[in-house]
Amino acid sequence: GHAHHNAPHHNHAVRPHCPPPRPYYRPTPPPSFRPYHGCPVFRGVFGITFGTTINLSLDYLYRNSYTVYGYDNDVIYLRNVNQYGYMWPDATLYYSVNGLTGSQFMYSTNYNNRNRYDSVYNTLYGQYGSPISVQNTANGIIATWWGYDGQYISLEYRPIYTNNGQLRYFTTLSFGM
Numbered sequence: 001g002h003a004h005h006n007a008p009h010h011n012h013a014v015r016p017h018c019p020p021p022r023p024y025y026r027p028t029p030p031p032s033f034r035p036y037h038g039c040p041v042f043r044g045v046f047g048i049t050f051g052t053t054i055n056l057s058l059d060y061l062y063r064n065s066y067t068v069y070g071y072d073n074d075v076i077y078l079r080n081v082n083q084y085g086y087m088w089p090d091a092t093l094y095y096s097v098n099g100l101t102g103s104q105f106m107y108s109t110n111y112n113n114r115n116r117y118d119s120v121y122n123t124l125y126g127q128y129g130s131p132i133s134v135q136n137t138a139n140g141i142i143a144t145w146w147g148y149d150g151q152y153i154s155l156e157y158r159p160i161y162t163n164n165g166q167l168r169y170f171t172t173l174s175f176g177m
Contacts, residue, residue, distance in 0.1 A: 017089075017108060017168065019160040024074075024094040024102050026176060027154055029146045033132055040128050040147035042175065044100060046081070050177050051099040081105065083173065084123050086116065094176065102176025108160075108168040116171040117141070117157035124153060131155075151177045 044050045046066065048057050057076060061068050067079040078091040088105035095101065107116050124131070124145060131143035140158020147153075153175040160170050 017162050017164070017166070018106065019162055019170065024176075026102060027144055027152055029150065029152070030133060033146050035146075035148045038129060040145050040151060040153055042147065042151060042153075045083075045093065045103045045175070048093070048100055050101065053099050054095045057093065057095075057100060084120055086120065088173070102174065105173040106170055107172075108162075108170045110166065110168055112159070112169050114157055114169075114171075117155065120155055120171065120173060124155060128153070149177060151175070 044052065046061070046064070048060055052060075054071070054074070054076065058068065058071065061076065061078070066081065069077040069079045071077065074095045076093040076095075078093070079089065081088050081091045083091070083105050086107070088107050090106045092104045092106075093100060094103065121143060124143075128145045128147075132146045134141065134143045140156060142154055142156040142158075144152055144154040153173070156170070156172045156174070158170060159167055162168050
């Protein structure tokens, strides 16, 4: 049978220190990219395999004591999750008709501080080598590693205005397929 999920259905407005909602964005690999030996291979997040339905994901998250902050038809919001050895105050899992397709982990400070970005970058570099693409603009930096079957990991650092109008500096880790 289906478990009954009693977490409130929250929208992004309840997350004052987060940026306004953006639709799930999957980056596009460069046309020349071909998977190579040692490129990223990952099957999901927190032990939830890509393609898993949102209901099965919620069951798993509750059973494993994750803090589910809210959810909707195509998204689950989590608090204080661990990924790549760091605590991320806000995480979002994205779903489509094909089940779990992506994830995003956000950490922010109220001042310009790239320490988290640099540390996670070094971890990813150690595991997967140089990113396939790096976009470094006045607005921020984003590095993306590509894997098999369109899998990707991207790491971004940039200033963003939050829902409550504060300028905060976000390190955002995303991966999916």
